[in-house]
Amino acid sequence: MKLLKKGAEADIYLTKWNDSRVILKIRKAKKYRNPILDEKIRKQRTIRESQTISEVKSFGIPTPLVYYVDLKKSSIIMQEIPGSPVHDLPDSKIIKVSKEIGKLVGVMHKNGIMHGDLTTSNFILYKNKVYVIDFGLSQKTIKSEDHAVDLRLIKEILNSAHAKIMESAWKNFLSGYKSVVGSTNYAKIIHLVSVIESRGRYATVV
Amino acid sequence: MIGLGIESTAHTFSCAILEKKGKQGKILSDVRKIYRPPEGEGIHPREASRHHVENSAIVLSECLQEAGVTIKDLDIVSYAAGPGLGPCLRVGAVVARSLASYYNIPIYPVNHAIGHIELGKLLTGAKNPLVLLVSGGHTMLLAFLNKQWRVFGETLDITLGQLLDQFGRSIGFASPCGKNIEDLASSSSNYVLLPYSVKGNDVSFSGLLSATKSIVPKSKADACFSLQETAFAMISEAVERALSFTRKKELLIVGGVAANRRLSEMLQDVCKRHGCKFFVAPQKYAGDCGSQICWTGLLESQVKNGVLLEDTFVTQSWRLDSVKVDY
Numbered sequence: 001m002k003l004l005k006k007g008a009e010a011d012i013y014l015t016k017w018n019d020s021r022v023i024l025k026i027r028k029a030k031k032y033r034n035p036i037l038d039e040k041i042r043k044q045r046t047i048r049e050s051q052t053i054s055e056v057k058s059f060g061i062p063t064p065l066v067y068y069v070d071l072k073k074s075s076i077i078m079q080e081i082p083g084s085p086v087h088d089l090p091d092s093k094i095i096k097v098s099k100e101i102g103k104l105v106g107v108m109h110k111n112g113i114m115h116g117d118l119t120t121s122n123f124i125l126y127k128n129k130v131y132v133i134d135f136g137l138s139q140k141t142i143k144s145e146d147h148a149v150d151l152r153l154i155k156e157i158l159n160s161a162h163a164k165i166m167e168s169a170w171k172n173f174l175s176g177y178k179s180v181v182g183s184t185n186y187a188k189i190i191h192l193v194s195v196i197e198s199r200g201r202y203a204t205v206v
Numbered sequence: 207m208i209g210l211g212i213e214s215t216a217h218t219f220s221c222a223i224l225e226k227k228g229k230q231g232k233i234l235s236d237v238r239k240i241y242r243p244p245e246g247e248g249i250h251p252r253e254a255s256r257h258h259v260e261n262s263a264i265v266l267s268e269c270l271q272e273a274g275v276t277i278k279d280l281d282i283v284s285y286a287a288g289p290g291l292g293p294c295l296r297v298g299a300v301v302a303r304s305l306a307s308y309y310n311i312p313i314y315p316v317n318h319a320i321g322h323i324e325l326g327k328l329l330t331g332a333k334n335p336l337v338l339l340v341s342g343g344h345t346m347l348l349a350f351l352n353k354q355w356r357v358f359g360e361t362l363d364i365t366l367g368q369l370l371d372q373f374g375r376s377i378g379f380a381s382p383c384g385k386n387i388e389d390l391a392s393s394s395s396n397y398v399l400l401p402y403s404v405k406g407n408d409v410s411f412s413g414l415l416s417a418t419k420s421i422v423p424k425s426k427a428d429a430c431f432s433l434q435e436t437a438f439a440m441i442s443e444a445v446e447r448a449l450s451f452t453r454k455k456e457l458l459i460v461g462g463v464a465a466n467r468r469l470s471e472m473l474q475d476v477c478k479r480h481g482c483k484f485f486v487a488p489q490k491y492a493g494d495c496g497s498q499i500c501w502t503g504l505l506e507s508q509v510k511n512g513v514l515l516e517d518t519f520v521t522q523s524w525r526l527d528s529v530k531v532d533y
Contacts, residue, residue: 006480008447032442032475034397034435041402087451117406119451137406149362153406160349160356161451199363201344202289202523 009045009136017067017077025049027074027136042074045136050076052113052135059111061104062131081133083126087119091165094120098158098169100130102176105154108132109147109189110181114139118154120161144185148192151177155193207507208234208275209282210305211500214298215290215318216342217241217249217381219258221265222496223273223280226504231328234273236497237265245380248371255293262301269496280311282512284503287315288524289343295520303518312512314503315519319344319526321498322487323355326460328501330485336454338445338473341461341493342367342382345441347407347448350531357527358448359407366463369411369437376419377426387430388466394427400436407447409440434468442472449480458485464492505533 001015001024013024027042029035050069057063064079086097101123108115115122116137124131139146154173158166178186207227213220220238224231241257243249270276285302288295299315306313322344323337336358337348345366347359364372367382374383400417403410418433445457457477463469464486477484491497509532 006450008450009443030475032472033439036397036399037402037435037439040399117447119406121451137404149405153408156357156359156407157451160351160358163352163354163356196362200360201346201365202525 014080021080022067023064023078023080025076025078043071046071046074046076048138049135052138053078053133056108056111056113056132056135059107061107062129063135064131064133081124081126081131083124083131085121086123086125086130087121087161089125091162093125094162095165095168095172097123097125097130098172099176101154102173102178103180104130104132105150105173106177106180109150112140112142114141114146114150116150118150119157120154144189145192145196148189148196151189151193152196207281207504208279209284209500209504209507210269210280211316211321211496211498211503212283212285212298212302213318213321213494213496213499214258214294215286215288216294216494217243217254218494219261219265219297220494220496221269222500223269223275224497224500224504226501231501231504233497234275235269236491236495237269237272238495239265243381246375246378248375248381249291251291251293254291255297258294258297262297266301277305277309277311280305280309282312282314282503282507284314284316284499284506285518286318286321286499287519288318288521290318290522292520292522295522299518299520303515306512306518307515312507313515313518314506314510314512315517316499316502316506317524317526317529318494318499319346320355320529320531321502322460323348323458323526324502324505325491325495325498326458326485326487329488329491330458332456332458332483332485334454335456335458335485336445336448336452338441338457338459339461340366340441340459340463340469342371344461345409345411346526347444348526349448349452349454353531354529355526355531358452359409359444362405362408362410363412364415366411366437366441367461369415369433370463373415373418373429373433377422377429382462384463384466387434388468390427391430391434391468394425394431396425396428396431397435398428398432400432402436402440404440404443404447407444407451409444411437411440414440434466438466438469438472441469442476445473446476446480449476449482454482456483456485458487460487460492462493465489508533
């Protein structure tokens, strides 16, 4: 078993399961967190992640296959996607792939799923296909406000981690998104994104 | 180079004098007077600004005396130009402008939030940190990239300081309430489940505030304990997410809430897990003070001349991620 990544909330291992290479994602107890809260969070997210990761497949979102879920250990065994996270791609590639990401997010929203953690590390490019991972914070919701929260997060990430290419990447993301959700929904959600931004601290000039 | 910094964004009126030699900065004096609202009430901007007006002359002269310098020794004057409460900001700006115009000293408007970060870096020696700025005005995760501080996560509604203060006031404490809540929380270990809202790297506290108020009738101590555990766990998770995303190897906490021991303890554990160095601004300089303004002004003076008197603005809303940092 090889530790691939110490993520924010889980450790990711590459291991063997029934003779094939698989990913083991385990949400270990966090010492700093109150045990009652910690247990609740880990269990809830493990359930949510394994459910959503399979559910979104039914409407065509590429995600890893889930092989096994262990609620006692808060662990999930899933298919390995050996590509590279969009975060690590060269800038020109990120700009290009942003449109596809926009489409994928549009499809999820259209089907009532909010991802909850739309960062560029949660999309993996593998064999010219973009896979979506990390559904621990996902929610079933058709509320436009929730979908807008998703968009605001990826905008924030582009604006910080990928500041140099923010404008073109965001433009591509939006055009992909719009092509899926349609102009009416698009206009509504974009408006809500600016409402959420204006609620932020010191966002507008008083 | 000797600078005077004036801070008056909220409850604190402070003047500080620092000496800068190369990259080294030394605090020669830092004098403050803090406006205290009556118990159960928040800052009244008019009353706070009156407090600042009444105390400004005393604070200024004490700070000069303590540092052993005269106004004529000053190379620059900087003041906090925002973000903050308008009436309070104007007091600091007036003092700075008066000195600048009468004695002909270059003047620098400084972003208060950048001040927290720069002073934190100076005092802890952090080089390239992920910064957690937690105070009454801010709850933000920041990293420096491409000449600007970029936001990697922040509160979507109220700040951690506001959460603690608004809750504290509802049970009769006087702002700032962080210390009182921390003391009362340490007398309980009974955790009541409260709404936990982390959205990616962002957090939202308003639901938590209402829910915590509703468990007060059972036990104030349990409410304080559960509030701290939940809110700080949210912050810690957001920090973990930002650390793992940015791959920074240093964490620096600045702002008034940095003084909370439970929060520090949790974040230290986070850093251990991610093999990351942990820095926290010394308690005396974590909250609002003139030193943060003075040091940032001194840094700016390396690359910029002072501004014209007619450009010495104050602005209540001034996001730190809109400031270009050239030094």
